[in-house]
Amino acid sequence: MKLRVIVTLKPGVLDPQGKAIQHALGSLGFDGVADVRAGKIFELEVADGTSDAAIGEMCEKLLANTVIENYRVEPVA
Amino acid sequence: MKLRVIVTLKPGVLDPQGKAIQHALGSLGFDGVADVRAGKIFELEVADGTSDAAIGEMCEKLLANTVIENYRVEPVA
Numbered sequence: 001m002k003l004r005v006i007v008t009l010k011p012g013v014l015d016p017q018g019k020a021i022q023h024a025l026g027s028l029g030f031d032g033v034a035d036v037r038a039g040k041i042f043e044l045e046v047a048d049g050t051s052d053a054a055i056g057e058m059c060e061k062l063l064a065n066t067v068i069e070n071y072r073v074e075p076v077a
Numbered sequence: 078m079k080l081r082v083i084v085t086l087k088p089g090v091l092d093p094q095g096k097a098i099q100h101a102l103g104s105l106g107f108d109g110v111a112d113v114r115a116g117k118i119f120e121l122e123v124a125d126g127t128s129d130a131a132i133g134e135m136c137e138k139l140l141a142n143t144v145i146e147n148y149r150v151e152p153v154a
Contacts, residue, residue, distance in 0.1 A: 006118055021119065021139065030135050032124030039118040041083055042098065047109030058107050062098065 001048050002076040003055065007064045008039035039069075043076065078125050079153040080132065084141045085116035116146075120153065 009015050018036040025033045042063055046055070055073055064071040086092050095113040102110045119140055123132070132150055141148040 008118070008120070018119075024139055025135055028135075028138055030131060032127055033121060033135075034124070035120075035122035037120040039120070041085070041116040041118045042095075043085070043112075043114040043116070044110060045112035047111070050109055054107060058102055058105075058110075061105055062101055 001046060001050070003044045003046060004074045004076050005042040005044065005055075005059055005063050005071055006039065006074065007041070007059075007069050007071045009037060010068055010070050013068045078123060078127070080121045080123060081151045081153050082119040082121065082132075082136055082140055082148055083116065083151065084118070084136075084146050084148045086114060087145055087147055090145045 015037050017038040021038060022033055022036040025036070040063075044055075044058075052073075059071045059073065060066055092114050094115040098115060099110055099113040102113070117140075121132075121135075129150075136148045136150065137143055
């Protein structure tokens with residue numbers, strides 16, 4: 001089964017990459033960009049029947065740094 | 078208004094990061110992971126009324142390398 005894991009920085013954590021992108025968009029002439037937050041997305045193909053607990057463990061052990069990042073898992077049709 | 082831009086590698090483009098994650102998950106004892114594709118996600122806060130064309134241009138000029146990446150824009154409620 002196919003899953004999507006979206007990893008984003010926790011609110012309040014400084015996002016220098018996002019800030020750099022925001023400034024770059026401004027210098028490219030795109031005004032009106034109030035904020036940019038950058039994150040990661042992983043599309044996993046896992047065996048059917050893989051438990052939510054195992055998927056959560058994959059996220060917490062490897063895919064996300066839970067000290068500064070949130071993650072959420074979405075099924076992919 | 079808030080938007081989410083999801084940038085993923087085009088099918089067929091080698092994803093060394095995904096492969097490394099797949100092997101790491103295996104060595105952590107998570108078997109049954111057939112494939113991993115890594116990508117980027119950007120959450121943008123833009124002025125209301127920003128046109129789809131302008132958003133597309135932001136993606137094509139900066140957020141995605143359209144030679145090897147696909148992007149799609151999703152509204153965020």
